[in-house]
Amino acid sequence: MSSPSTMKINGREIEFHKGKTILEVCRENDITVPTLCHDDRLKPYGGCRLCIVEIQGVPRPLASCTTPAEAGMEVTTETPRLTRLRKTVLELLLSNHPNDCMCCEAAGNCGLQTLAYQYGARLDKYPGEQWQLPIRQDNPFITYEPNKCIVCGRCTRICNEVVMAGTISITNRGFEVMPDTAFGKPRSLLNCEFCGQCVSACPTGALTDRKGRGLGRSADVKKVKTTCTYCGTGCNFFLNVKDDRVIRVTSDLSAPVNKGNLCIKGRYGYDFIHHEDRITTPLIKDGDGFREASWDEALELVASKFNSLIAEHGPEKVGGFSSSRCTNEENYLLAKWVRCAVGSNNVDNCARV
Amino acid sequence: MAGLATSLGAGAATNSLNQMPDIDTLFLFGSNPTEAHPIVSLYLKEALTNGAKLIVGDPRKTWMAKRADVWLSLNPGSNIALLNGIINVIIENGWEKSEFIAQRTEAFEELKAKVSEYDLDRVEKLTGVARQDIIEAARLYSHAEKAMIVYGLGVTEHQTGTENAMAIANLALVCGQIGRPSTGIMALRGQNNVQGASDLGPLPATLPGYQSVTNPVLREKFEKAWGVKIKDKPGLKSVEMLDECRKGKFKGIFILGEDPAHTDADAKHVQEALAAVEFLVVQDLFHTETTRFADVILPGASFAEKDGTFTNGERRIQRVRQAVTPVAGLAEWQVISRISTLMGYPMPYTHPSEIMNEIASLVPIYGGISYDRLEEKGIQWPCPTKDHPGTTTLYTDLFSRPGGRAIFMALDHQGSGEIPDDQFPYVLITGRIREHYNNGSMTRRSKGIAEIVSQEMVEIHPQDAEALQIINGDWMKVASRRGEVKVRAKVSDRSRVGSVFMTFHHQKVLTNILTSGHRDPITGTPEYKACAVRLEAWRE
Numbered sequence: 001m002s003s004p005s006t007m008k009i010n011g012r013e014i015e016f017h018k019g020k021t022i023l024e025v026c027r028e029n030d031i032t033v034p035t036l037c038h039d040d041r042l043k044p045y046g047g048c049r050l051c052i053v054e055i056q057g058v059p060r061p062l063a064s065c066t067t068p069a070e071a072g073m074e075v076t077t078e079t080p081r082l083t084r085l086r087k088t089v090l091e092l093l094l095s096n097h098p099n100d101c102m103c104c105e106a107a108g109n110c111g112l113q114t115l116a117y118q119y120g121a122r123l124d125k126y127p128g129e130q131w132q133l134p135i136r137q138d139n140p141f142i143t144y145e146p147n148k149c150i151v152c153g154r155c156t157r158i159c160n161e162v163v164m165a166g167t168i169s170i171t172n173r174g175f176e177v178m179p180d181t182a183f184g185k186p187r188s189l190l191n192c193e194f195c196g197q198c199v200s201a202c203p204t205g206a207l208t209d210r211k212g213r214g215l216g217r218s219a220d221v222k223k224v225k226t227t228c229t230y231c232g233t234g235c236n237f238f239l240n241v242k243d244d245r246v247i248r249v250t251s252d253l254s255a256p257v258n259k260g261n262l263c264i265k266g267r268y269g270y271d272f273i274h275h276e277d278r279i280t281t282p283l284i285k286d287g288d289g290f291r292e293a294s295w296d297e298a299l300e301l302v303a304s305k306f307n308s309l310i311a312e313h314g315p316e317k318v319g320g321f322s323s324s325r326c327t328n329e330e331n332y333l334l335a336k337w338v339r340c341a342v343g344s345n346n347v348d349n350c351a352r353v
Numbered sequence: 354m355a356g357l358a359t360s361l362g363a364g365a366a367t368n369s370l371n372q373m374p375d376i377d378t379l380f381l382f383g384s385n386p387t388e389a390h391p392i393v394s395l396y397l398k399e400a401l402t403n404g405a406k407l408i409v410g411d412p413r414k415t416w417m418a419k420r421a422d423v424w425l426s427l428n429p430g431s432n433i434a435l436l437n438g439i440i441n442v443i444i445e446n447g448w449e450k451s452e453f454i455a456q457r458t459e460a461f462e463e464l465k466a467k468v469s470e471y472d473l474d475r476v477e478k479l480t481g482v483a484r485q486d487i488i489e490a491a492r493l494y495s496h497a498e499k500a501m502i503v504y505g506l507g508v509t510e511h512q513t514g515t516e517n518a519m520a521i522a523n524l525a526l527v528c529g530q531i532g533r534p535s536t537g538i539m540a541l542r543g544q545n546n547v548q549g550a551s552d553l554g555p556l557p558a559t560l561p562g563y564q565s566v567t568n569p570v571l572r573e574k575f576e577k578a579w580g581v582k583i584k585d586k587p588g589l590k591s592v593e594m595l596d597e598c599r600k601g602k603f604k605g606i607f608i609l610g611e612d613p614a615h616t617d618a619d620a621k622h623v624q625e626a627l628a629a630v631e632f633l634v635v636q637d638l639f640h641t642e643t644t645r646f647a648d649v650i651l652p653g654a655s656f657a658e659k660d661g662t663f664t665n666g667e668r669r670i671q672r673v674r675q676a677v678t679p680v681a682g683l684a685e686w687q688v689i690s691r692i693s694t695l696m697g698y699p700m701p702y703t704h705p706s707e708i709m710n711e712i713a714s715l716v717p718i719y720g721g722i723s724y725d726r727l728e729e730k731g732i733q734w735p736c737p738t739k740d741h742p743g744t745t746t747l748y749t750d751l752f753s754r755p756g757g758r759a760i761f762m763a764l765d766h767q768g769s770g771e772i773p774d775d776q777f778p779y780v781l782i783t784g785r786i787r788e789h790y791n792n793g794s795m796t797r798r799s800k801g802i803a804e805i806v807s808q809e810m811v812e813i814h815p816q817d818a819e820a821l822q823i824i825n826g827d828w829m830k831v832a833s834r835r836g837e838v839k840v841r842a843k844v845s846d847r848s849r850v851g852s853v854f855m856t857f858h859h860q861k862v863l864t865n866i867l868t869s870g871h872r873d874p875i876t877g878t879p880e881y882k883a884c885a886v887r888l889e890a891w892r893e
Contacts, residue, residue: 140801164398189805193787195391211800224676227663227731229656230790232542233370233392234665234731239657239676246657246676256730257370257665263391264788269802272795273657273677277639280681283650290650295683295691302607302649303695305632309605317603319594322555323610324544326685327661327673329708331546332561333689333700334609335554338588340581341698345557345566345588349550 005071010078022064022075023051033077034086034118036093036111036203037152038065041162041259048152050086050115053077061085087119093150095126096175097204104148106205109218112150113204129175138186141194141210141268146178149206155179155198162261167192196267200251200260211268212240212248225252229325230265237262239270246273310342319346355876356509356518357538360526360760362753364563365548367537368501369667369733369745374399375535378406378497380490382521383432383507383882387416388787390505390541393666397503406497408490410435411507412782413854414847423490426849429780429883430511430769431480435487436520437764438476440527441468442491449495453529457752460761464523467763479766495528499535506543506784510881512770514873519762526759532748542666544791545656549664552719552734553712558587562716578715581698592617592877595626605632607692609685610653614642615792617879619835619870620863636685639794642860651688652681659684660705662727664734668744670722671731769883770871773851777833777885779817780852781867784882789858796858809862810843812854813888818844821888828891831855833884836866839891853888 004015009022009031016025021044026033037047044066052061056074061082064075076082094116101107115121136144156169156179167187171180179198181191199207223238236255240248249267251260272278282298283290293301309318319342322334331349338347358364373379373396386394394417401407401420409421410432418424427435443449444465454461473484480487494500502525508517521538530536542548554561560583564571572583589597591613597603599622617623620642627633627646635644636651644650658679664670683691686708690700702708706724713722721736721743732743751757773780788806789796796802811831813823823829825844830837831853840855840862848854857864869884 140804161402162395162398189788193391194801194805222676224657224674225672226656226674226676227545227665227671229545229663229673229795231390232544232547232666233390234545234663234667234669234671235392236671236730241676244677254730257667257669257671258392261392261395264802265790265796265799266392269790269796269799270657271800272638272798273655274680275639275798277798278680279637279639279644279650279652281652282681283647285648298649298651299688299691299695302634302651303692305648306605306607306692307696309632313604316588318605319589319603320555320607321591321594321609321611321613322550324547324550325610326546326550327659327705328546328549328553328664328670328712329661329705330609330685330689331550331555332553332708332712333686333693333702334607335556335561336579337607337689337693337698337700338555339560339575339583340579341693341696343581343584345584345586346594347555347588348557348591348594349555 007069007071007073007075009075016069020069022053022067022069022073025069026064026077031077033064034115035065036115036150037154039154039158039201040253041201041261042154042157043161045153045157048150049089052082052085054079054082083119086115087121090116090119090121091125094121094123095128096130097150098130098147099123104205105143105208105213105217107217110205111203137210139188139192139194139210141196141264142187142199143208143210143213145206145208148204149178150204151177151179152203153179154201154203155207158197158201163193163195163197165193165195168198194264194268195262196264197261200262209248209267211271215247216240216242221247223250228266230269233257235262235266237266246270306342315343316346318342319344319348322347322349324349356515357522357540359515360519360522360762361748362759363747364551365668365747366539366666367531367747368534368539370396370539372535372745373397373501374403376400376405376499376501378408378493378500380408380410380494380500380502381417382410382502382504384503384505384541385411385413385415385417385784386503386505386541389543389785391787393503393541406493408493412849412852414849422493423486425480425482425486425490427480427482429782429852430513431766432508432511432517433513433520433764434471434476434479434766435482436524437468437471437766438473438480438487439491439494440464440524441471442473442488443495443527444468446491448491449527450529454527457532458526458759458761460763463763464527464761467765494524494530497530499533500528500530501536501539502530503539503541505541507882509540509873509878511883512871512873512880513767514878515875516762516764520764522759523761523764526761532746532750534746537746540666545665546663548666548668549662549670552664553716557590561712562718564716575715578711590877592872595623598626598630601629603630606630606634608633608635608643609689610637612637612641612643612792612794614646615860615863615865616857617865619868619879620865621835622870636688639798641792641794642863654679654681654684659686661686662709665731668733669731670719670727670734672724672727770880771869771883771885773885777887778851779886779888781831781833781884781886782848782852782854782882783857783864783868784854786856786858789856791858793858793860797860809840809855809859809864811840812843812845812848814846814848814850814852815844816850817853817888818842821890823890830889830891831867831886833867833869833886835869838862838864838866853886
């Protein structure tokens with residue numbers, strides 16, 4: 001990597017590598033700059049104008065997300081003028097935004113709400129016409145409330161730039177502009193992968209996960225970072241847990257492998273965890289069927305039966321199949337169990353099938 | 354994985370996923386990542402956006418095949434012939450990396466002699482791929498600064514699966530496209546913890562960490578740690594245990610979280626074996642085809658109900674964290690510990706982190722792993738010590754074979770175990786779709802997913818459909834020598850003429866009744882990717 005250049009941000013001398021934007025340099029140095037249209041997974045866009053900063057020698061503020069950092073630059077991220085301009089931008093956004101945070105699915109996890117609070121933006125500063133469009137729930141996974149859209153383009157950009165699914169794009173012009181599917185058709189497998197990437201990119205409550213609606217909002221859940229159980233890619237995400245139940249999966253933007261990206265299985269394939277078909281108690285064969293048993297009874301039966309088979313026929317006649325679905329620790333234990341408790345090497349896993 | 358292990362030393366992907374956007378030429382072989390590995394496909398799409406050239410080897414017209422610079426639509430089962438042909442073109446034109454071959458490999462002359470038997474006339478005939486496409490693929494791959502091969506189960510799920518993987522290693526080695534970032538060979542893993550399950554020793558010939566049971570020094574290390582005598586001969590593979598069961602010679606099996614009666618090829622054969630074994634214990638989340646044969650069914654705990662680690666396809670060991678209480682009260686690691694203790698071999702673990710510490714003390718590639726180091730993000734093995742950062746790119750200076758050199762393997766085309774004939778004129782290829790997962794027991798129970806893809810369908814080319822007088826959605830009978838299923842038709846030019854495609858996600862249509870019993874003799878992997886079938890409209 002080339003040797004670092006230096007610039008000044010808020011009076012601080014900062015080293016950076018050429019090719020970064022001012023916003024990226026700020027974030028690397030824990031300097032907060034507000035944005036609504038920026039997503040690390042996307043190319044710089046410069047749409048929302050909230051990330052404006054003052055640069056010495058430049059008469060007007062510039063969007064930090066699209067301005068490359070240059071050696072010797074002197075940048076200021078907070079001034080009274082910037083605060084005033086950002087507040088105005090927010091108030092213009094709020095002029096066409098429903099005032100229903102108390103019922104909104106995204107409350108507590110909404111960039112617009114956070115910034116409106118931070119900048120003291122008034123809801124009624126610019127009264128005027130507002131969208132009155134119906135909620136769209138035309139598919140099992142993604143709920144669309146167009147009235148809450150601020151047209152930051154994150155959903156359409158992630159759909160086209162990252163997933164390349166081409167499901168949604170910005171449609172119409174002027175006041176009517178909004179992200180939508182072609183011809184406003186319902187989402188189906190014909191036009192959508194249902195990866196929910198658009199939901200993960202949305203900074204407001206315009207796009208939300210339908211399956212988790214009404215079950216608990218950001219502040220109500222415990223978020224447990226874990227690794228996906230499906231394919232071998234190893235995506236990380238947050239299981240959102242309320243009352244000992246998984247109610248939603250949300251993106252972990254810091255995940256080393258997937259950087260917050262997920263597919264339909266990772267994001268929406270979690271209902272099996274609490275499905276009524278789960279086997280909840282040990283079962284012992286009884287005639288043509290099975291009868292329920294306690295753990296103690298079942299495990300004692302398993303242990304004594306294996307022991308008697310080993311005693312009668314030798315350890316070479318007993319073995320175990322392990323699972324590529326289970327954890328490393330469990331696979332190790334099964335390998336150890338066959339070698340130590342059974343006494344054979346008859347252990348294999350389904351890695352080959 | 355045995356293929357890469359033979360050629361290079363370790364049965365694992367050589368590079369990292371996040372190196373993919375910088376690839377100059379991508380050779381995608383027998384893999385459909387937009388369906389089977391959607392998040393890997395995002396990296397590959399980024400590479401294409403950045404201008405990477407794309408070669409796709411796949412009989413089906415996949416998303417990637419449609420966008421390829423060169424699409425090699427090879428006959429199912431002709432992988433080795435195609436790769437030999439490509440290597441031969443490279444050597445004939447002098448496009449190989451002689452310096453790399455001289456310094457880092459052995460047995461090049463044997464390879465050269467073997468691939469010279471694969472001239473373009475012969476390869477064209479065996480693979481069905483036009484010669485100019487073979488030449489262009491050879492040119493693109495060998496001339497790239499950084500070329501990566503990404504392969505999937507379309508390579509390994511053949512009776513020549515291991516050799517297919519070796520043939521891929523041959524190609525990478527001839528061009529020196531390995532041992533640097535954004536090059537190498539990435540094998541995409543089908544299941545979340547295939548890598549970890551291989552690494553940690555539930556294998557008949559190796560103790561955890563690929564340490565051979567026949568090696569007295571390694572065996573002694575484990576004997577000392579575990580306090581038992583370990584048999585010095587390899588045990589039976591799963592398919593061999595099942596064969597013994599059918600003969601009535603195998604008495605007891607513990608199956609942890611697997612459904613071989615559904616997902617194994619030639620499912621009837623497996624079911625007979627499971628019916629024959631005297632005592633079968635199955636631990637799973639749901640009732641499956643396999644639990645029907647159990648004497649004791651133990652409830653399993655899902656990934657959300659336990660602590661642990663998974664190792665992904667780029668060798669990254671990552672945490673799995675308990676989010677909710679186990680539905681049935683115990684997780685698998687607790688159950689195995691208790692059974693073992695009751696059988697007279699105590700396993701007094703109180704938390705999975707203790708098991709990982711034991712693994713680290715016995716398995717050198719996991720030697721530096723402990724839960725506190727995995728808090729933020731995972732670590733890629735080999736990670737031999739506590740201060741080692743992990744390894745993003747393998748083989749940067751040495752291969753992990755004796756002597757540090759990779760070895761070329763001279764291989765011959767064999768074809769599939771079952772070839773279409775008058776009676777069974779079509780090739781059935783099986784695989785996955787994006788929405789579902791394996792036997793479907795989890796995705797079919799996830800709201801919405803079951804709704805949008807509710808049933809199995811057989812994908813058939815419009816020309817074949819017309820010949821059979823089938824239209825989209827018609828019921829069809831798909832029959833092989835082993836059985837038949839009734840399934841609706843999905844007419845699509847994704848499949849090519851003469852081939853059809855089905856998944857194995859639906860319990861109502863057990864696709865693996867059809868698949869053949871042919872297996873890779875080295876790994877035992879069944880030939881899921883090709884069997885001969887007969888198709889007809891279903892008339893009541």
